[in-house]
Amino acid sequence: MSFGVPNDGQTSTAQFEAVAVPFMGALYNKALSLTRRPEDAADIVQETYMRACRTFANFVEGTNAKAWLFTILYSVFVNKYRKDQRDPQIVSIEEWEETYHRELADPGWDEDFVGLLGTADAWQGPEISEALGKLPEEFRAAVLLVDVEQLTYEEAAGVLGCPLGTLRSRLFRARRVLFVELRNYARKQGFIGGTQA
Amino acid sequence: MSTPSRHYKDELQDWLDQRLDADTCAEVERHLEGCPECRREYEAAAWTKQQTARHYVPAGLPPELQERILRSLRAEQPMVTVLPMPQRSQKRAMLPWMAAAAVAVLAAVLTAVYLGRPGSLPETFAADYRAVEARSLALELVTNDVKAMESFFATHGVSFNTRVFDLGMMKYQLVGGRVQAPSDRPRALFVYEGPNKQQVVCQMYLGKVGDLPSGAIVRQNNGISFQVYTVKGMTAVFWQEGAVVCALVSNGGAEEVIQLAFAKAMP
Incomplete structure (x- = not known):
């Protein structure tokens, strides 16, 4: 063969x-x-x-x-x-997650989220890459391997040499951070209302 | 509506990444109906995952880097075993019945040649075939085990049941496969190699043959309707199996591809 x-x-x-x-x-x-x-x-x-x-x-x-x-x-x-390597991390993951929880509890969530869903064609530039670039390396790697490269959790954990639970946790938290970053970007661009987190 | 006794953070992530069994999926769905916090958590994660998969722009590979690496690989290992490239169809010894039938089909096809529109599925599948042949489209799993191939698709974003054919009786062996367009409408793509290295590429996706472009030759066999296109010297045969459209593509003889489809299609 x-x-x-x-x-x-x-x-x-x-x-x-x-x-x-x-x-x-x-x-x-x-x-x-x-x-x-x-x-x-x-x-x-x-x-x-x-x-x-x-x-x-x-x-x-x-x-x-x-x-x-x-x-x-x-x-x-x-x-x-x-x-x-020196990650240019300015905000800690914990701070990002606090912001994320505030956003989820925002009474205007449903309206804002509908606005986000209407921005499907607005993400053609480097904003996703830039948002990923703000993540610590191990979190960024989890997103790239699973969401971009479509590896399974098991494969991605094998690549990174970490337990499956660690991979899962990094992916979970990384998506939260990315959400906050992308939502902020959408606000800056006027895609949705509200003030920047 | 009662207040949920707990939240489903772990299950939501597994649901999003298709790692839950059917019973737990149903449980999570019921929970989301009554828990705004978990619903928002799921909405945010699903939207983020979708945007990342669709719109992440990878850095381009510098052209000189590939050349540099290939030079290094070949310099380090001078004892290269060069593999024979797939043979062209005209060198292939065809069975007499296939040759006769191919002439008949070719004549019919030439009267209604499908001028593939860029972006149409027959055109796309023909391009995929060329890419597989040129090895610019990598196989994500290399295997001759049809069950392993089906398991791979099931765990890599293909939501429908794939039926990877065993074409051993026709002297075609599975080589491997990959998932095409995983973030859009996933297609299961798998490759066979037959006599004289002739390749056949099969693709399956959720859809309807009725949505395919006009211009196909329609053949009937065993109660199944087959749409046959010729695109840039290749033959693409499409047919419906439940909610799934199956397609076989090859640059071999048209009738040979059609007969392979006839042999494996299920009503």
């Missing part, structure tokens, strides 16, 4: 390329979201591919190749680059 992993122990670069190269864009995007520096992102992706090719014989046929590559990429990032 042309897409499979050779079972004679001899790793084929061509087969590896067929399986792995189509995910290069997604991996670069993930690396850039982690490092915020294009040069570092490119280096991480290159190292990921070199490591993955060397260990291609370990790839289990029938499993998600994208998740396998993300796992290697995240390992490269954690081991070599994470210590240099």
